[in-house]
Amino acid sequence: MSIDVGGHLKAVRMMYGLSQRELAKRAGVTNGTISLIEQNRVSPSVSSLKKVLDGVPMSLADFFTLDLQETPQVFYAREELADIGDRDVSLRLVAAKRTNRAMTIMHERYRPKADTGADMLSHKGEEGGIILTGHIELTVGGQSRVLGPGDAYYFASAVPHRFRNVGEEPCEIVSASTPPTF
Amino acid sequence: MSIDVGGHLKAVRMMYGLSQRELAKRAGVTNGTISLIEQNRVSPSVSSLKKVLDGVPMSLADFFTLDLQETPQVFYAREELADIGDRDVSLRLVAAKRTNRAMTIMHERYRPKADTGADMLSHKGEEGGIILTGHIELTVGGQSRVLGPGDAYYFASAVPHRFRNVGEEPCEIVSASTPPTF
DNA sequence: GAAAATTGTCTATTATCCTAAACACTTCCC
DNA sequence: GGGAAGTGTTTAGGATAATAGACAATTTTC
16 A cells, blocks of 8 residues: 555665665765664655655656566567567567566567558557668657658657558567557 | 655646645645645655545656656657767667656667676666667576577666677667666 | 635644664674 | 674654644635
8 A cells, every 4th residue: 555665765775785874974864864764664754755865866756666576587589579460560569478567669560551540549658769671651749750760759659649651661660668558 | 956846736736626625635634734735835744745646646656757848859860869889889869868758769789799797787677679680698687698680678677787799790779778777 | 795615825733754862783804 | 802883773852744723815606
């Protein structure tokens, strides 16, 4: 239910190899403060927690976003990438089975004339990618552009967007989006 | 410098069309508390801020991650990708100038024998990628594996890791990491 | 229009957090 | 062994935040 701020702080401090006193000095608080927080015997004010994190340094956003668990599978052979595409658009997904991941990384392949259609579904988050081969027309909000090999894009997923292969050859893209959409 | 917690809370409350008293009732705190917080006359404890946000409801992570601005550049020509690598490792970065982005997407190029060294710096977050050409030996924690074209990886950045081009040809990777490291 | 309800703000008291200093414990070093 | 320097923990007192309730201003209701 409630967040284990203390354990969280301790984990962060450990990650950076700092002692309570060392961190306290950098943050401009007393070591006792850090001890009490780490034991969850007090709930720090936002301002003091910020002071402490400034000593790391780490933002409040990162602190609360951070989650600490063990890493499951790390390596994925080509054959293990989940293929969730259809006939025109092939999507090969990294770490598909994994839950609680922060991103979706995909190898996308668009056949000539393939078109995602106007995506009015505005999911929140951000996505970006790099074009490997071929040409794709990307429309984001009002803007439109044809991108080729080496070109890239990055936008907030909330804005309606559309991919269309306008070339004669297949178009390949490696993309990433956060939070994961698959 | 310091985060405008009060203004932030007010914006969130407004977004949901709640009055101070209404939110206070849902959150189980007094309206005065919310008034004082919104004026930044106090810095709430994490526990009380959490109580307040539970009334919305919104997570602490979302609260601190939330930011209210417009999307800048979307398209990036090949030439616009920031190149921040050295002689052995070339890193072409998407959306480098952009601040407050959620991810870093990169086109990485490792020369033969290129080696990042044992990365003991444990930055938090997650990263993953897909190998385009060549072969790379990736070591994550205790595990090690040679990956080739089409293979992929995904792991928590906190775990010490190392990339080493063990082949005779250059190795190309498109990777993404969150939160952004550059 | 006036009463009633709803808004955000303010103040005195209570509850909580933060500090400073001491405590107990381990590790290192001669 | 015995300091000396490191670690995390604890406690009394001063600083800060949360509460309950009153206040003034606006909106609603009839």
